[in-house]
Structure formats: C-alpha cells, structure tokens
Amino acid sequence: NAGVTQTPKFRVLKTGQSMTLLCAQDMNHEYMYWYRQDPGMGLRLIHYSVGEGTTAKGEVPDGYNVSRLKKQNFLLGLESAAPSQTSVYFCATRTFGDEQFFGPGTRLTVL
C-alpha cells in the first residue's frame, strides 16, 4: 500500500523545455490536488480534480496543465518551463473527509 507516489523526485530543466509530473494513488480517493511550495509562501494550489475526467484551476494555474484520465493518476504538465516555476511540487489526495494525504514531493529546477 504505497499511498501517494510522485515521479520523478528530482528534475532539472532548461528554460523552454517541457515535462510531466506524475502523481499516483492507491487509496481510491476522489479528490486530487497539485500544489507548489516556495520559501516563505507556504503551499499554493495549482490545479485540482474532484473526480476522474474532471479538472479545475486553483490559485496559481498559469503555465501548467493537468489531466485526470484515470482515477488513480493526476498528471501535471509544464509546456514551456520558466525559471519562475522552480519549486517543490506536491500532490495530495482526499476522500470525503477533511484529511489530505500528501506525496513526498518533486523538486524541480528550471535553469
């Protein structure tokens, strides 16, 4: 029972490159979230999904796209990476209760 896993753990990109971050969960949770965490700013919501096939914008969605084709996976894409997207990215899931379960994070550096 892995809970929430994120792939990759670390990545370095050059400005303009694209990449996809994968979040996978085995808890059968309906809700999934992508956050970014920057020093002094806490966690900010990028996009979220309330179920398979649905996505919605969060607080800081610009420059990111997401897809939830399968209930267990939530993908975060960067089409053209910028240095401002250097951050630690966390995926989280939630069932119908309040607790969110977080993955271990992906540390992304954009040069």
Add this chain to the structure above:
Amino acid sequence: TQLLEQSPQFLSIQEGENLTVYCNSSSVFSSLQWYRQEPGEGPVLLVTVVTGGEVKKLKRLTFQFGDARKDSSLHITAAQPGDTGLYLCAGKRDYKLSFGAGTTVTVRA
C-alpha cells in the same frame, strides 16, 4: 497575499519550554487544519478543528479554533527536539484548502 497569516515565521526554543503559533485570517472557514512537515517530506495532518471555540488536545499539543472561525492557535507544552519541523495551518472552503506560509520551529536539546 496569503489568505492565512501565520506568526511567528521562525521560532527557536530550548527543550522543555512552551511555544505558541498563531494562524489568522479575515475569512471564515468551515474547518481549520494543522499540518507538520519535515524536511524532504510532504505535510502530515495533526488535527482538524470544526466548531468555533473548539479546543483539541493531542498529547502535549493543544489546538484552538477561534469563536468566529477565522483564527487558530497551536500550543506545545514542554517542547522536545522531536517537535522540530514546519507547522502549517490550512483553512477549508468548498473542495480546497488555503495554506498559511508556515512557522519553522526548532527545539534545541
């Protein structure tokens, strides 16, 4: 601008001392949560408070939700080095959580 303001930003104390972290907002939330995060890991839920005025205790940690459901506090009694970490408050509205910037707590042995 953060929806939830946490203070202080950093706190360094000696083992055995008490500490309090504050989380304030001008918005009302249906519930408020406290998470703890250790370096290199994701946040882990400590507690959820739902009712205005609610007080919850978790061993040496005491959590309080303000009467108007806009603010909260976390008090740690007789802090231990194992309490070291980043403490985040998060307010829930609809499907989403809004997080504070966090308080980094260091407990020196």
